[in-house]
Amino acid sequence: MAGIEVTSLHKRYPDGTVAVEHVDLSIGDGELFVMLGPSGCGKTTTLRAMAGLEQQTSGDIRIGSRLVNDLPPAERDIAMVFQFYALYPHLRTRDNLAFPLRAEGLPEKEVSERVAEASRMMRLDQLLDRRPQRLSGGEQQRVALARALVRRPQAFLMDEPLTNLDAELRADMRTEIKHLQAELGTTMVYVTHDQVEAMSLGHRIAILNKGRVEQVGTPLEVYDRPASLFCAAFIGSPPMNLIDVEVSDGMMRGPGGLALTPPSGLPRDRRLVAGVRPEALEVTAAGVEGSVPARVISAEVLGDEIIYVLDSGGERNVRVRMPPTVRFAAEAPVGLRHAGGTPPVYDVNTEELVA
Amino acid sequence: MAIAIDEAVPGPVTDDAPSTRRRGGGARRVIEVVLLVVLAVAMLFPVLWMLETSIKENRDVYAVPAKFFNFDFTLDHFKDVFVGADGGRSDLSVSFLNSVIVAGASTVLATVLGVPAAWAYSRFTLKAKKDQLFFILSTRFMPPVVVVIPIFLMYRELGLIDSKLGLILIYAAFNVPFTIWMMKGFVDEVPSEYEDAAMLDGYTRLQAFWKFTLPLLVPGIAATAVFALIFSWNEFVFAIFLTSSQEVRTAPPAIAGLIGGTTVDWGLVAASAVVFAIPVLVFAFLVRKHLVAGVTLGAVRR
Ligand SMILES: Nc1ncnc2c1ncn2[C@@H]1O[C@H](COP(=O)(O)OP(=O)(O)OP(=O)(O)O)[C@@H](O)[C@H]1O
Ligand SMILES: [Mg+2]
Numbered sequence: 062m063a064g065i066e067v068t069s070l071h072k073r074y075p076d077g078t079v080a081v082e083h084v085d086l087s088i089g090d091g092e093l094f095v096m097l098g099p100s101g102c103g104k105t106t107t108l109r110a111m112a113g114l115e116q117q118t119s120g121d122i123r124i125g126s127r128l129v130n131d132l133p134p135a136e137r138d139i140a141m142v143f144q145f146y147a148l149y150p151h152l153r154t155r156d157n158l159a160f161p162l163r164a165e166g167l168p169e170k171e172v173s174e175r176v177a178e179a180s181r182m183m184r185l186d187q188l189l190d191r192r193p194q195r196l197s198g199g200e201q202q203r204v205a206l207a208r209a210l211v212r213r214p215q216a217f218l219m220d221e222p223l224t225n226l227d228a229e230l231r232a233d234m235r236t237e238i239k240h241l242q243a244e245l246g247t248t249m250v251y252v253t254h255d256q257v258e259a260m261s262l263g264h265r266i267a268i269l270n271k272g273r274v275e276q277v278g279t280p281l282e283v284y285d286r287p288a289s290l291f292c293a294a295f296i297g298s299p300p301m302n303l304i305d306v307e308v309s310d311g312m313m314r315g316p317g318g319l320a321l322t323p324p325s326g327l328p329r330d331r332r333l334v335a336g337v338r339p340e341a342l343e344v345t346a347a348g349v350e351g352s353v354p355a356r357v358i359s360a361e362v363l364g365d366e367i368i369y370v371l372d373s374g375g376e377r378n379v380r381v382r383m384p385p386t387v388r389f390a391a392e393a394p395v396g397l398r399h400a401g402g403t404p405p406v407y408d409v410n411t412e413e414l415v416a
Numbered sequence: 417m418a419i420a421i422d423e424a425v426p427g428p429v430t431d432d433a434p435s436t437r438r439r440g441g442g443a444r445r446v447i448e449v450v451l452l453v454v455l456a457v458a459m460l461f462p463v464l465w466m467l468e469t470s471i472k473e474n475r476d477v478y479a480v481p482a483k484f485f486n487f488d489f490t491l492d493h494f495k496d497v498f499v500g501a502d503g504g505r506s507d508l509s510v511s512f513l514n515s516v517i518v519a520g521a522s523t524v525l526a527t528v529l530g531v532p533a534a535w536a537y538s539r540f541t542l543k544a545k546k547d548q549l550f551f552i553l554s555t556r557f558m559p560p561v562v563v564v565i566p567i568f569l570m571y572r573e574l575g576l577i578d579s580k581l582g583l584i585l586i587y588a589a590f591n592v593p594f595t596i597w598m599m600k601g602f603v604d605e606v607p608s609e610y611e612d613a614a615m616l617d618g619y620t621r622l623q624a625f626w627k628f629t630l631p632l633l634v635p636g637i638a639a640t641a642v643f644a645l646i647f648s649w650n651e652f653v654f655a656i657f658l659t660s661s662q663e664v665r666t667a668p669p670a671i672a673g674l675i676g677g678t679t680v681d682w683g684l685v686a687a688s689a690v691v692f693a694i695p696v697l698v699f700a701f702l703v704r705k706h707l708v709a710g711v712t713l714g715a716v717r718r
Binding site: 076109112113134135141145147149150151161 | 542543610617619628632
């Protein structure tokens with residue numbers, strides 16, 4: 062097993078598209094590392110460069126301590142699972158699993174042992190004699206995972222492996238992958254554009270945007286202190302409220318006078334925006350101490366919680382997450398109050414975290 | 417095609433329309449059928465006449481008025497196609513053999529060159545790929561008569577005039593662009609992840625293509641090869657300009673050569689035309705699914 066080190070990766074396709082502008086990543090040995098970003102931000106390209114399926118324009122990739130820039134995929138000792146599972150259509154499950162081992166030239170006895178082990182882990186014993194067309198999407202994905210497992214590679218690369226599954230199966234497979242990775246302790250790089258998947262799976266998450274890394278951190282770090290306005294808007298559902306603030310007399314105030322605790326070391330003379338999570342706000346009855354007047358625009362009742370959308374002092378679409386027991390009618394005059402800790406603050410011009 | 421699609425899509429149903437439509441529909445239908453029958457007879461009559469002539473006794477061939485039904489049946493004309501007057505092989509049979517060799521070899525050559533090229537065009541990002549592909553296709557827009565003179569001169573320099581090799585090369589050159597275009601569509605349908613997976617499993621790119629993509633392409637290759645084969649088999653212009661001797665000539669100019677003497681043996685012409693047409697019919701039958709797929713490509717593409 063081995064960590065993966067990516068330095069100054071840049072990839073420009075022959076047609077001129079720059080898919081990866083500049084990416085530095087340091088993935089620890091045994092880590093489950095998630096690359097998260099919107100469509101087209103260069104996740105797949107970065108992953109394929111790690112696998113050797115795409116030659117980077119510049120930059121270095123190390124697997125373990127080995128510089129692999131010029132090694133073909135076959136010699137990098139990594140396994141990849143694709144969004145489209147890429148099981149060989151003419152082979153039965155058993156032979157699909159055995160395939161990479163036979164390609165390596167292992168003796169048939171060891172091949173069948175390893176296939177048996179992988180099929181036990183992924184619970185494929187009933188499916189060993191079927192061909193891919195006769196497997197459901199979830200089953201195909203399990204076979205694809207098992208095929209990655211049998212090789213006992215240095216690292217697993219996964220490119221949105223669950224996108225083609227329905228929501229329920231996806232949640233199951235997520236748990237399964239997380240469990241599997243913990244059990245094997247193999248380094249895994251997992252690409253997704255689904256933030257829930259990223260938060261629930263990753264030891265650490267890298268957020269990519271337009272071919273650059275915006276932030277790397279644990280799920281909680283990424284959630285609590287997004288490093289840029291892009292990350293702030295990308296993580297969380299509903300996302301952070303980005304509220305224009307002004308600093309005066311040691312207080313930070315939003316529109317309508319909403320009081321927020323200012324972090325220390327705020328720069329002066331700059332337009333600032335505070336990122337306030339919906340759960341760090343509170344809807345109260347109108348006129349309650351410490352609240353500013355607001356109006357309910359709409360309420361999304363989700364069962365376990367209600368998302369209120371408020372208009373407060375000209376700041377429209379302030380989202381507040383409340384327990385389902387607290388009900389306010391639409392258009393009702395209410396109060397809005399900050400109830401959390403110090404929010405992260407961003408510079409509007411640089412779009413970066415300032416304090 | 418547009419007609420077929422229109423009919424496949426159920427139109428909006430209105431309550432008062434059907435009665436008027438049905439009344440007008442009956443007359444319209446009769447006219448349609450009559451027109452189609454006239455068209456079919458006009459199209460098929462030459463074929464029927466060819467078939468009939470090939471099995472008529474000579475005096476019935478020249479009978480005036482023409483005998484449609486009660487003529488004397490014979491297979492002599494077909495025998496004449498293959499057996500010469502001296503009892504040995506006829507000139508025509510040599511031409512047919514030449515056609516088989518030239519069409520077969522040029523198709524194999526075009527396939528061997530075109531399939532890997534199509535794979536490369538499908539899989540790799542290239543500079544100005546669209547323009548390259550368009551250029552390749554545009555070589556097919558050129559009518560053969562336009563290029564036949566320069567090619568004739570070049571061939572004369574190279575000593576390829578009046579040789580089967582010359583014909584094989586020129587047919588392959590004409591079929592490679594077609595093969596690339598048609599095969600690229602088939603390769604596009606095979607997900608490149610198969611090759612990616614195989615490369616991660618320890619194969620080189622070429623091995624991955626050879627072992628995984630190629631087997632999945634076999635039906636496409638067969639269809640493409642048949643189209644190329646039919647083109648080479650039917651080709652006339654190059655054949656008549658670039659070959660002259662009896663030993664090298666392919667069937668199309670040989671059959672055309674039967675007409676034009678002082679007397680024309682129409683029975684022999686018809687019989688050799690039938691023999692010539694059969695392989696094309698067989699091949700067209702084999703690839704009929706792909707013929708239709710090719711025609712409807714624009715409509716059903718994802
Ligand atoms: N072979 C290619 N040739 C040219 N451009 C490409 C190629 N592959 C990808 N791109 C471009 O590079 C950019 C990044 O693509 P990439 O596939 O890495 O995105 P992604 O983050 O994986 O997106 P998604 O979430 O949609 O899979 C995109 O703008 C894409 O159009
Ligand atoms: Mg992708």
